Amino acid sequence: AGANNYKANASQFGTYSVTWTVTNGACTATTNQSISFYKKPTPNAGPDQNICGLSTTLDATASVGTGTWSQLSGPVTGSLGNTSQVNSSFASTAFGAYTLRWTEVNGNCPAQSDNVSIVFSDNPAGNAGPDQSLCGLSSTLAGTVTTGAGVWSGSGVATPTDPNTAV
Numbered sequence: 001a002g003a004n005n006y007k008a009n010a011s012q013f014g015t016y017s018v019t020w021t022v023t024n025g026a027c028t029a030t031t032n033q034s035i036s037f038y039k040k041p042t043p044n045a046g047p048d049q050n051i052c053g054l055s056t057t058l059d060a061t062a063s064v065g066t067g068t069w070s071q072l073s074g075p076v077t078g079s080l081g082n083t084s085q086v087n088s089s090f091a092s093t094a095f096g097a098y099t100l101r102w103t104e105v106n107g108n109c110p111a112q113s114d115n116v117s118i119v120f121s122d123n124p125a126g127n128a129g130p131d132q133s134l135c136g137l138s139s140t141l142a143g144t145v146t147t148g149a150g151v152w153s154g155s156g157v158a159t160p161t162d163p164n165t166a167v
Contacts, residue, residue, distance in 0.1 A: 038107030065106025124148030
């Protein structure tokens, strides 16, 4: 007896049953085989996000199979809500840049992944300084910034990005 090879093709993904029939004179034997065809996942972790604060909702788009969120990098380990939901929550205790991965598997296809960048920034804080009442036509401003960068706007500002600019 020799090997008999048969190539199975499908027009759609799914599970199919094929039957192998062997005859020897008046005798017949049959066996069935199940063949599953799976679509390769094409995950999409969603758009990168710049967030003022320490929490966000992720926005992956599922393709096929099952998906799972994981954290690849960041200043600290953040907290993922339901890791199998495309719109899981993600929160942290530290500001900075994080990379998260959405990985999908479907049947025996190799896992496929896509990454998303999340940047958590602190709320900017600044002070324009005290009000001034002057004799003359010039002054020096006294702005302060504790988080972020400040920019002056208005008529006569010499250097808008200098907290202590002349006006």
